[in-house]
Amino acid sequence: MSTVTHDHDTAHHGEHHHHAPSGLKRWLYTTNHKDIGTLYLLFALTMFFIGGAMAMVIRAELFQPGLQLVQADFFNQMTTVHGLIMVFGAVMPAFTGLANWLIPMMIGAPDMALPRMNNWSFWILPFAFAILLASLFMEGGGPGFGWTFYAPLSTKYSGDSTALFVFSVHIMGISSIMGAINVIVTIFNLRAPGMTWMKMPLFVWTWLITAFLLIAVMPVLAGTVTMVLTDKYFGTSFFDAAGGGDPVLFQHIFWFFGHPEVYIMILPAFGIISSIVPTFARKPLFGYASMVYATSSIALLSFLVWAHHMFTTGMPVFAELFFMYCTMLIAVPTGVKVFNWVATMWKGAMTFEVPMMFALAFIVLFTIGGFSGLMLAITPADFQYHDTYFVVAHFHYVLVTGAIFSIIAAAYYWLPKWTGHMYDETLGQWHFWCSLISVNMLFFPMHFVGLAGMPRRIPDYALQFADFNAFISIGGFAFGLSQLLFVWVLVKCIKGGEKATDQVWEGAEGLEWTLSSPPPYHSFTTPPEVK
Amino acid sequence: MQRQPDHLPLIKRLLLATALMFGFGFALVPLYDVFCDLTGINGKTSTMAATADKAVVDAKRTITIEFLARPNADMPWLFAPQTKKMTVHPGEIKLVYYEAQNPTAATMTGQAVPSVSPGQAALYFNKMECFCFNQQVLTAGQKLLMPLQFYVDPALPEHFSTITLSYTLYDMTKHAPAETVTAQVSTGGNDE
Numbered sequence: 001m002s003t004v005t006h007d008h009d010t011a012h013h014g015e016h017h018h019h020a021p022s023g024l025k026r027w028l029y030t031t032n033h034k035d036i037g038t039l040y041l042l043f044a045l046t047m048f049f050i051g052g053a054m055a056m057v058i059r060a061e062l063f064q065p066g067l068q069l070v071q072a073d074f075f076n077q078m079t080t081v082h083g084l085i086m087v088f089g090a091v092m093p094a095f096t097g098l099a100n101w102l103i104p105m106m107i108g109a110p111d112m113a114l115p116r117m118n119n120w121s122f123w124i125l126p127f128a129f130a131i132l133l134a135s136l137f138m139e140g141g142g143p144g145f146g147w148t149f150y151a152p153l154s155t156k157y158s159g160d161s162t163a164l165f166v167f168s169v170h171i172m173g174i175s176s177i178m179g180a181i182n183v184i185v186t187i188f189n190l191r192a193p194g195m196t197w198m199k200m201p202l203f204v205w206t207w208l209i210t211a212f213l214l215i216a217v218m219p220v221l222a223g224t225v226t227m228v229l230t231d232k233y234f235g236t237s238f239f240d241a242a243g244g245g246d247p248v249l250f251q252h253i254f255w256f257f258g259h260p261e262v263y264i265m266i267l268p269a270f271g272i273i274s275s276i277v278p279t280f281a282r283k284p285l286f287g288y289a290s291m292v293y294a295t296s297s298i299a300l301l302s303f304l305v306w307a308h309h310m311f312t313t314g315m316p317v318f319a320e321l322f323f324m325y326c327t328m329l330i331a332v333p334t335g336v337k338v339f340n341w342v343a344t345m346w347k348g349a350m351t352f353e354v355p356m357m358f359a360l361a362f363i364v365l366f367t368i369g370g371f372s373g374l375m376l377a378i379t380p381a382d383f384q385y386h387d388t389y390f391v392v393a394h395f396h397y398v399l400v401t402g403a404i405f406s407i408i409a410a411a412y413y414w415l416p417k418w419t420g421h422m423y424d425e426t427l428g429q430w431h432f433w434c435s436l437i438s439v440n441m442l443f444f445p446m447h448f449v450g451l452a453g454m455p456r457r458i459p460d461y462a463l464q465f466a467d468f469n470a471f472i473s474i475g476g477f478a479f480g481l482s483q484l485l486f487v488w489v490l491v492k493c494i495k496g497g498e499k500a501t502d503q504v505w506e507g508a509e510g511l512e513w514t515l516s517s518p519p520p521y522h523s524f525t526t527p528p529e530v531k
Numbered sequence: 532m533q534r535q536p537d538h539l540p541l542i543k544r545l546l547l548a549t550a551l552m553f554g555f556g557f558a559l560v561p562l563y564d565v566f567c568d569l570t571g572i573n574g575k576t577s578t579m580a581a582t583a584d585k586a587v588v589d590a591k592r593t594i595t596i597e598f599l600a601r602p603n604a605d606m607p608w609l610f611a612p613q614t615k616k617m618t619v620h621p622g623e624i625k626l627v628y629y630e631a632q633n634p635t636a637a638t639m640t641g642q643a644v645p646s647v648s649p650g651q652a653a654l655y656f657n658k659m660e661c662f663c664f665n666q667q668v669l670t671a672g673q674k675l676l677m678p679l680q681f682y683v684d685p686a687l688p689e690h691f692s693t694i695t696l697s698y699t700l701y702d703m704t705k706h707a708p709a710e711t712v713t714a715q716v717s718t719g720g721n722d723e
């Protein structure tokens with residue numbers, strides 16, 4: 001690690017705090033991208049633990065066959081709200097938080113382009129989730145139709161919490177769209193002189209593409225929940241066959257949103273890994289341009305594959321083949337990325353600090369999730385895998401060991417920059433190894449019970465699955481507890497620790513590492529020159 | 532501080548894109564219907580009566596037709612086909628009856644919605660007369676025989692040998708406007 005002095009960061013501290021409001025008002029009124037980034041990240045962490053607690057309820061119930069702890073209705077609410085919280089409350093806000101913190105620092109801008117909208121887009125989020133969580137306590141319970149809220153489950157057979165569910169999804173959607181507009185405007189208009197498109201860091205590129213995906217599909221989700229609302233309460237028949245509608249139409253519209261949505265949750269992760277791997281391999285990223293094109297083509301293809309979630313709805317063979325081949329085609333740009341990361345490490349002078357460990361685990365485990373995705377893409381095979389634990393294993397590999405691991409890696413990687421202190425490396429390594437072992441205990445056996453036919457979203461199961469499920473649950477509890485180590489590391493690092501240098505990591509390159517650690521409240525008030 | 536660039540044109544374009552995509556979600560509804568009408572992939576049959584003037588009977592092929600009927604969960608009527616299964620030649624015109632009874636003490640309106648499986652065969656299953664074209668009104672305890680006259684288009688692709696026609700009967704009492712009530716007596720045998 002370099003030994004650059006950082007006398008100017010104390011000078012910066014003095015000049016900006018005298019006019020800022022203090023206490024709660026500082027956070028409520030803030031338009032600063034760093035403050036809002038921190039708020040997003042802390043909110044995502046809170047939601048990660050709330051959604052995680054629900055996963056613990058699910059795993060505790062599934063520890064043994066039969067119904068022990070909760071009733072089937074409540075179990076359904078847990079699977080539903082766990083999914084909604086993790087997707088819209090944990091992963092997406094965490095990425096938005098990283099975007100807020102990092103994009104202005106990476107492109108040499110003083111702040112996000114639309115700071116007031118930034119404040120607004122964060123502060124409506126707690127209300128959205130307060131509404132969703134409160135619905136769990138109303139008479140009849142919260143939404144229990146799965147996070148995919150298929151009609152007619154959500155239109156005909158749901159309770160009155162559906163209205164609250166719909167409004168909270170509306171608010172989440174508005175928040176995401178505002179966040180996306182802010183990211184696009186910032187990247188288009190506030191790049192430092194000389195920062196051409198093909199010089200942008202990959203995290204910025206992947207977020208730009210993600211933001212376009214958000215603008216394209218979050219309004220479709222808003223439309224879908226609106227149709228559910230009017231079908232349920234205002235007598236329309238979008239999805240009701242009695243009135244000339246079609247329940248299968250729901251699945252088409254939902255997955256037209258849903259499939260780009262899963263890329264919204266993974267593209268920024270690709271950007272993070274593409275930042276971390278070169279640093280710890282001490283080599284520039286292999287194949288920068290191909291990474292940009294691969295990300296763009298994944299985003300475009302994501303609009304052509306939605307019906308692979310619906311192979312069992314009785315589609316014509318031609319359509320099944322079309323969606324099968326399009327889905328498999330996505331493996332090509334994704335493979336390009338994985339090969340590029342491996343090639344970046346090839347003959348590099350590698351070290352294995354915590355961010356790199358999580359990044360390496362991401363590359364291996366996300367690829368496993370990609371492979372099970374390829375298996376699911378095979379139409380005839382999908383008829384067996386559909387709605388089993390194999391699917392659960394697949395999407396948890398891409399979302400937990402994919403998206404979440406990348407977010408944790410990003411937190412460790414940029415934490416010294418944000419706080420000015422190094423985190424505790426030993427504790428971080430403990431966190432990594434406990435997470436790695438437990439997460440595989442948790443999700444890997446799900447492949448086996450899934451292939452053997454255990455259906456998902458059911459609180460009970462046949463006796464032959466008992467041993468595997470007990471094992472999975474132990475893995476689940478261990479993974480949940482391991483994340484407390486993460487909180488310990490975070491608190492310790494925020495409170496103090498070894499002073500971080502400006503560059504923090506020996507091999508780190510990019511504009512954010514030229515700033516002091518922690519960076520000044522307003523960074524790049526005069527734009528840097530990018531050569 | 533650097534000069535603030537003008538963000539407004541880009542923001543306007545992005546907001547417009549958002550609005551358009553919100554509209555696109557709703558546009559998917561009619562698009563889906565048109566697409567399904569053209570391809571018949573969701574098993575929806577035509578809601579218009581077919582004519583049989585140019586149909587030629589193809590005696591070399593036989594197609595098995597299965598008839599299913601069930602009242603929707605909220606529908607108290609009894610509803611069943613008189614014929615469960617029959618074999619037909621493509622082009623041959625057949626007449627079958629479905630039985631419906633309203634066991635409640637109130638006058639109710641019902642609407643049957645057909646679905647054909649496999650879905651792609653729906654384009655070739657032609658109904659010349661069907662109770663599903665209209666809503667049915669049954670007084671308390673009334674029983675009704677409802678006719679279905681159909682033929683299978685001889686152009687039906689070779690690989691189809693069985694077509695299943697399924698009706699689901701929905702309670703439309705709350706939604707039925709009074710003038711859509713149709714006289715059943717003229718079309719089917721109305722045996723009290």
